[in-house]
Amino acid sequence: MMGGPACIVIDTAKRPFDNYEPLLDALLAELTCLETRYSRFRTDSLISTINRRAGSGIQTEIDTEMSTLLNFAGELWAASDGLFDITSGVLRKAWDFQRGGNASPTQLAECLPKVGWDLVEYKNDAIYLPLQGMQIDLGGIVKEYAADCVAASIREAGITSALIELAGDVVVIGGQGNGKPWQIGIRDPDSSGSLLTVSLQDAAVATSGNYARTIKHNGRALSHFLNPRTGWPVNGPITVSVLDQRCLTAGAIATVACLKTDSHAQAWLEEAGLPWLMMKSCGTLIDTLTNPVSQRESLTSLQTLQLSH
C-alpha cells in the first residue's frame, strides 16, 4: 500500500482486543480510498483528474480533506521558500532516473515554467492548474498522512497499544503492552541494519532519503530530489529522520531537509525543534536523538534513546 509494505502490530497484553477482521477491513478500505484519491499513478484518481484538466479551463471541485492537504502543502511551500513544491513532479520528465543519465536541457527548459505552487489557481473548494502539462503530486505527504489516518482509526477502535509501519514510516500508539516503549530502528541506507534504535510512545518517525543515487554528473552521484527552482538534483543529506506526534509533519520536515544542502538542512531541522537524525552527504551522522537533554527539551513524550549499533 502507498508505495511499500504495510505492517500493523496490535499489542493486546494490556487491553484485550479480538475484533480484528472488521478493523482490518476498515483500515484496508481507508487506505484504498486514500490511494484512489491521491495516487498520481491511478488514472481514475482525483489527482489525475486535476492534472488532466491542466490548461483546459475546467477547475476541479475539492472537499475539506483535499483542501486541507493542499493548504498544508502551501504552508510548507512558503516555509521552505518554495523548495517543497507539489507541482515539481513535472521535472522528472527531464531526468532519466532509470539509466542515470543527465537531464535534457531542452526538456528542463520546457518543464521549469510549469513548476510553481504560486501559479496554481486554488480556492478552498476548487483547484485549477492554468498551464497545460502542469501537474500536482501529493506523493510527498500522502503516505505519511495515511499512516496518521490508520493510527487514528486504530485509536478510535479503543486500542491503546499498536505500531503502524507504512512504507518505512512508523507511528506508534501508546507503549507496548508490557508498559515499555516501542523500540523502532531507523534504517541504515547502506545496509539492512539500523542506524540507531529509538524508544517511542505515542509518536511517529518518518524518514526521507536518497538511498539510490543513480544520477552521475561530473563524477558525482546526485539524488533524485530536484530543486524546483533550478530543476537540478540537490546535493543534500543522504537520509533524514524526524520524530513528531504526527507522521505527516515529521515526514514533511524530513523531506524539506533532504531538499536542502547539509548546513541549511540542519538549520531547518533546528528551526522545527523536533528530534531528528541526519546522515550528511559525506556520510557523517549527526542527530539530536542520542543527546537525552536536547531530546527531552524538544519532545517530552519520547523516552530516552539508545544507540543500537
Next chain:
Amino acid sequence: MFTRARRPLPETLERLVVAVAVTEPRNRALHPRSRLMRRLGNALAVLPAYQTIPAHADAPPAFTEVGLRYSRYSEDSLGADKWIFGSRGRYDIDITQFWIEGPIGANWSVALDIQNDYQTGASPWFVGTQQNGEPGVIMSGASIEDNRLEVGVTTRYFWADGNAGFTASHSDEDDYAATALAMDASWNTDDDSRTWSASLSSSEDTLTPTQGAIPVFVEREELDTQSAYFGVSQILSRTAITKVGLSYTYSEGYLSDPYKLLDARPETHERVALSLGYRQFFIAPDASLQIDYRYYGDSWGTDSHTVELGWAQNLSSHLITPYLRYYSQRQADFYTVIADTNARYYADDYRLSSFGALTIGARWAVALGDQWTLQLEAERYETDASWSLYSGAEAPALVNFWRGTVSLTWRYD
C-alpha cells in the same frame, strides 16, 4: 463618600467565569514547540485524523504568554416604579486583568495574575413598601467607590501523565482582605482519552466595613471557606468531547452583607455544583456546538439550573462564538421580598430571590499573525421573576446589565 465591603459579584457573573474555564481548557501539551510546527499543525487541525492525537506527556508551555484583558460591567438603572429613595443608578465595574505565564526549566511553569476591579455606583440598601403598596427599593446613594486589587502566583509541575499546581493569592480593598491557597492536579489515562482533575482550595477573609453615609453595624468579621472539585473529561470520538465536574464548598463565619440594612444570614453555607459540558465538532462547516449545563444547590435552600448553547464558527483566522444562556433560581429559605426581621435569618437581597435570566452574547477572536490574539466579547443579561422554573414573588431590585470585554494576548517562544 464611603467604600463598601467586597460583595460577591452577581451569581451570573461568577458562573460566567466558570463557564469560560470549562470551555477553554489550557491544553498545554498539544501546543507545538516551534513557530514553524505551530504553523504547519494549524493547517491540519481540521482533519479528523488529527483530532484524536492524544495529549501525550504533559509539558510546560513552550512559550511565554502575556495577556491583558479589560471588562466593563454596567447595570441598568432601577426602574422608577421599583424605586423609593436614593440613587436610581446602579453598579458599574471596570475589571482589568494582566497575566504572564512561562516555562521554568523542563518541568515547571510559573504564572502571575493581577486583577483590579474598580466599582462605582449604588446598591440596594433595603426593600420597603411604596405608597401604592408595592415593594420598592431604598438605594444606598450614588457615591459608592471601591477598588480591589488581587495578585496570584501559580507554580505548576509537569510529569509524564499529568501536572499539579499550587496557587497563592491575596486580594485587598479598604474594607475587605482575602488570602487563598489552592492546589490542583490533573492526570491522563494510558490512552490519553480521559483526563481526571481535582482541586482543593482554602481562603480566609477579613471584613472591616467602612462607616459611611449609611450606618454599618459591623466592625470586624471573618469568613473561612474551603472548596473541593473533582472532574473528568472524556474524548468520545474524533469530534466529540465531554466533561463532568462536581464541586463542594463550605463557608463558615460572617456571611451577611454588612451594607444591607436587613440582612441576617446563617453562619455556615454549604454549596454543591454539578457541571456537564459537551463539544461536538462538525468538519464541513468547521465549527463546533457547545452545550453546557450546571446544577447548583446550597444549604440555604437555593438551587439553580443553567443551560448554555454556543456555536463556535471558524472563519479563516477568526473564531466567532454566539451563545445563549438560560438561568433559573429558586429563592433561599429565609428570603422574603420585604425582610421579615422576626425570623432568625432574613434577607431581602434580590440575588437570593426566585428569578430567571437570559443572556445573549458573542465572542470574536482573531489571530493577528503568529503571536497576537485579539478577543472581543459582548453580552446582554436580562432577568425576570416570571422566567424562573420556581415560584416566588419578584424582587424589585432584579438587575439587567451589559458586559463587554476586550483582551489581547501575546505569545513568544
